[in-house]
Amino acid sequence: MLDPLHNRATNWPTDGPSRVPLWIYSDPDLYARELDVIFYGPTWSYVGLASEVPERGSFKRTFIGERPVIMTRDEDGKINVFVNRCAHRGIEFCREHHGKVNEFVCPYHQWTYDLKGNLLGVPFRRGVRGQGGMPGDFKNSEHGLPKLQVAERNGAVFATFDERTQPLAEYFGDEMLPYFDRVFDGRRLVILGYSRQLIPSNWKLMFENIKDPYHASLLHVFLVSFGLFRVDQPVKGIMDSTGRHSVYASMRGEQKSTDATRDMRNMLSDLKLNDARILDPVREFPGDVTVAMQTLWPNLIVQQQSNTLATRQIIPRGPGQHELVWTYFGYETDDEAMRVRRLRQANLMGPSGFVSMDDSEVLQFNQDGVKRYPADQGVIEMGGRDTENTDHGVTESAIRAFYKYYAQVMEL
Amino acid sequence: MSTSSPTQTLPSADRRDDSVLLRARIDAWLADYVDCLDGKRIDDWPDFFNEECFYTIVPKENDQLGLELGLIRCESRAMLKDRAYAIKKTAMYGPRDIRHFFTGLVVREAAPDLIRAESNFLVVETQNDMLPRVFAVGRSYDEITPVGDSFRFKTRRCVYTSNLIPNTLIIPI
Numbered sequence: 001m002l003d004p005l006h007n008r009a010t011n012w013p014t015d016g017p018s019r020v021p022l023w024i025y026s027d028p029d030l031y032a033r034e035l036d037v038i039f040y041g042p043t044w045s046y047v048g049l050a051s052e053v054p055e056r057g058s059f060k061r062t063f064i065g066e067r068p069v070i071m072t073r074d075e076d077g078k079i080n081v082f083v084n085r086c087a088h089r090g091i092e093f094c095r096e097h098h099g100k101v102n103e104f105v106c107p108y109h110q111w112t113y114d115l116k117g118n119l120l121g122v123p124f125r126r127g128v129r130g131q132g133g134m135p136g137d138f139k140n141s142e143h144g145l146p147k148l149q150v151a152e153r154n155g156a157v158f159a160t161f162d163e164r165t166q167p168l169a170e171y172f173g174d175e176m177l178p179y180f181d182r183v184f185d186g187r188r189l190v191i192l193g194y195s196r197q198l199i200p201s202n203w204k205l206m207f208e209n210i211k212d213p214y215h216a217s218l219l220h221v222f223l224v225s226f227g228l229f230r231v232d233q234p235v236k237g238i239m240d241s242t243g244r245h246s247v248y249a250s251m252r253g254e255q256k257s258t259d260a261t262r263d264m265r266n267m268l269s270d271l272k273l274n275d276a277r278i279l280d281p282v283r284e285f286p287g288d289v290t291v292a293m294q295t296l297w298p299n300l301i302v303q304q305q306s307n308t309l310a311t312r313q314i315i316p317r318g319p320g321q322h323e324l325v326w327t328y329f330g331y332e333t334d335d336e337a338m339r340v341r342r343l344r345q346a347n348l349m350g351p352s353g354f355v356s357m358d359d360s361e362v363l364q365f366n367q368d369g370v371k372r373y374p375a376d377q378g379v380i381e382m383g384g385r386d387t388e389n390t391d392h393g394v395t396e397s398a399i400r401a402f403y404k405y406y407a408q409v410m411e412l
Numbered sequence: 413m414s415t416s417s418p419t420q421t422l423p424s425a426d427r428r429d430d431s432v433l434l435r436a437r438i439d440a441w442l443a444d445y446v447d448c449l450d451g452k453r454i455d456d457w458p459d460f461f462n463e464e465c466f467y468t469i470v471p472k473e474n475d476q477l478g479l480e481l482g483l484i485r486c487e488s489r490a491m492l493k494d495r496a497y498a499i500k501k502t503a504m505y506g507p508r509d510i511r512h513f514f515t516g517l518v519v520r521e522a523a524p525d526l527i528r529a530e531s532n533f534l535v536v537e538t539q540n541d542m543l544p545r546v547f548a549v550g551r552s553y554d555e556i557t558p559v560g561d562s563f564r565f566k567t568r569r570c571v572y573t574s575n576l577i578p579n580t581l582i583i584p585i
Contacts, residue, residue: 097473097575193474193481197577221502271502274490323576328481343480344487347495351577352469352483358504360580365506368541 012407013377017400018385023374025202025367030410031319037410038298039065039316042165044151044158046300046313047071047081049327051155051189057100057115062325063315064159064299068092069148070104071157074115079152081159082117082145117145154184156311172296173240179247179294182285183304188332192342195326197351199360201367203314203322204406209359210295211402213237213248213393214382218263219362222354225271226279227252228305229291235393236289243387243401244297250393252281252290252306278347278354281306282338295398297405305355307338308345320367324360326350431519438529438556439517441563446512449583454499457584458492462557465489466567469585471575472550483581499582509538510547510583526566527556533570533585537578548572548585 013019024030039045045064052060053073060071061084068084084094086106093106103120104113112120119140127133148159151168158168165171172180199206209215217224217231224230235250273279281290284307294302301312309330315323326349330342349356370378380403383395387404390397406412448456461467468482486492513534521528530553537547550572556563570585 098477191477191479193470193477193479194575195471195481195483195577196473196575197579199579219504221504222498225502274493274497275488277487278491278494343482343485346481347485350483351579352581354498354502357580357582361505364579 010412012403012412016385017387017403017407018380020378020380020399020403021374022370022376022378024412025205026319026371026374028319031202031316033410035065035316040067040161042160042162043298044160044165044168044171044296045298046296046311047157047159049155049189049191049311049329050079050152050157051191051329052098052327053079055100057102058098059094059101059104059115060098061094061096062313063323064148064161065316067161068094069159070094070117071159072115072117079150079157080116081148081150081157083148085145086111087119087143087145088122113145117147119144154181154186155189156180156184172245173242175238175240176245176247176294176296179238179249179292180296180302182289182292183302183309189329190332190334190339192328192330192339192346194328195350197324197326197360198317198321199324199363200321201363202319202370203316205363205366206301206314206322206324207295207402208399209363210293210301211246211248211398212396213250214396215362216393219358220355222348222358228279228348228355229393231393233393234288235391237390237393237395237398239387239389239398239401243398243405245295246398246401247292247294248393248398249289249292251288277341278344279306280341281345282341284338295402303349305348306345307341308349309342310346310349320371431522434522434527435517435519438519438527438563442514442517442531446514449585450511454496454583457496458489461489461492461565461568463489465492465565466569467492467565467584468568469570469572469581472571472573473575475571483577484584495584503582505580505582507540508582511536511538512585514552525557527558527563529554529556535585545578547578548574548581550574550585552585 013021047062048060048071053071056073056075058073062069062071069081070084072080074080084092086093088106088109088111091106091108094104110123114120122134124132125134148161149163149165151158153168169177213235216229229250233250235248237248239246290306292304299314303310303312310326310328313325315325317323328346330339348354351360380396380399383390383397387397387401445460465488467486469484470482474481484495486495514531517529517531519527519529530551532551534549535547536544538544550570553569555566557566
């Protein structure tokens with residue numbers, strides 16, 4: 001079909017997921033539909049870590065899609081997620097990222113909610129001196145804050161607006177769970193800090209980036225020069241049965257030239273750190289894998305690169321930009337040396353990361369290109385045209401799998 | 413209308429001149445620091461620090477929560493050199509012009525071997541096809557060592573107020 005207003009196709013190219021139509025990165029109508037179908041639909045969105053709300057009354061303000069929500073810990077020690085929008089007149093009443101309260105009070109007319117989002121009180125409900133007041137049949141119980149379904153797995157908290165969403169474990173699938181549980185292994189998590197960046201690209205480009213081991217050996221001079229991730233190292237690319245989630249896992253190699261490094265024009269094999277403490281990894285997980293980057297549909301990247309661990313939460317902010325919230329963490333069992341090691345290795349990641357800054361810069365270039373040529377297509381053919389798991393990193397199959405699923409969900 | 417002499421309420425001329433002079437000297441040194449960053453002489457940047465030093469850029473959020481994590485964390489001049497090298501040789505980023513504005517320098521404490529100072533920073537970024545934008549604003553908390561007739565940072569902690577970084581912070585503050 002051709003959209004007469006925009007003079008471009010509105011469906012997926014017949015070649016399948018080895019072609020990506022560029023209009024999907026900037027089209028406002030499609031974006032609005034993505035919010036409804038994906039972010040507010042039957043998906044589990046990451047909202048935070050249980051350690052962020054350690055005590056009764058602790059809260060965290062966050063977003064699912066563009067919708068503001070609040071995560072709290074209530075009197076019973078249970079985690080709740082409800083909408084951050086007063087049931088009265090629609091005020092986004094909670095403005096702090098984190099805090100601790102006994103109840104939430106909307107500043108406008110002081111409607112008051114408990115830690116579960118139930119409406120506790122409405123000022124002047126019975127009127128003043130016999131005048132005004134809410135109608136006699138007004139019931140607090142009918143005007144609470146809409147509550148989301150919540151699921152927690154080993155300290156990571158997910159929520160969904162849709163009651164039909166399948167159970168979390170089933171949603172992740174048997175292929176993803178071992179990698180998820182590898183980092184979230186049940187130990188109590190300790191928050192090390194946050195960084196937030198506003199990336200001027202469509203949210204899907206962020207996912208593509210993590211599902212793309214092809215670029216990692218070429219764009220990231222720092223990464224390849226220190227052997228943190230390279231195409232000539234063993235790489236496993238695994239997807240769930242739907243193609244929406246994926247993980248890339250690899251083993252740190254040596255800092256040496258091989259026949260594969262000839263194509264890595266930017267590799268600096270004589271690169272030496274003046275202070276080696278930045279890259280002083282200690283093996284802490286079972287097995288040989290030293291880096292595992294997992295993408296969980298629709299808003300989470302789980303990062304384990306050496307000893308730097310983080311969740312990266314995607315918050316779409318219109319078709320052309322998204323916020324990426326990095327929450328770095330360690331474990332309660334970490335000693336001081338490990339805590340500092342994680343803080344040092346965080347130099348690799350985030351808005352100023354030796355590795356990650358290349359990505360957010362290139363995503364800006366990516367958006368600048370795709371938004372101006374909406375009628376054209378991207379070519380996703382590295383490693384073939386299929387969507388299978390691979391035991392190497394010379395592939396874009398996880399991107400194809402992602403778009404195969406995306407096109408199906410969005411009915412394109 | 414009151415005509416009382418303003419000199420009566422001022423501190424003694426000597427002490428005041430000393431502190432004005434110290435502030436002016438630090439201010440001039442900070443101008444050299446800005447000149448180094450804005451002039452894209454990132455190789456020279458580590459020389460503004462002691463060999464044993466600590467440099468970090470943290471969002472206000474982490475600062476308030478008592479969380480150490482920073483966008484950049486350098487625990488020695490050697491680590492600053494690695495950062496400078498990465499900016500010059502390994503990082504990929506688009507062309508940009510960065511201007512730093514440091515204002516409101518105050519000296520909190522001035523011992524012979526250590527000065528504690530604070531100032532505001534404003535960073536303005538200009539990229540191609542874009543108007544200049546306020547990139548970051550915040551306050552720096554510095555411990556400065558007098559070295560001969562100049563200074564070096566012992567610690568420099570830049571706290572930015574926005575929490576949100578417009579894409580990437582390449583050049584340090």
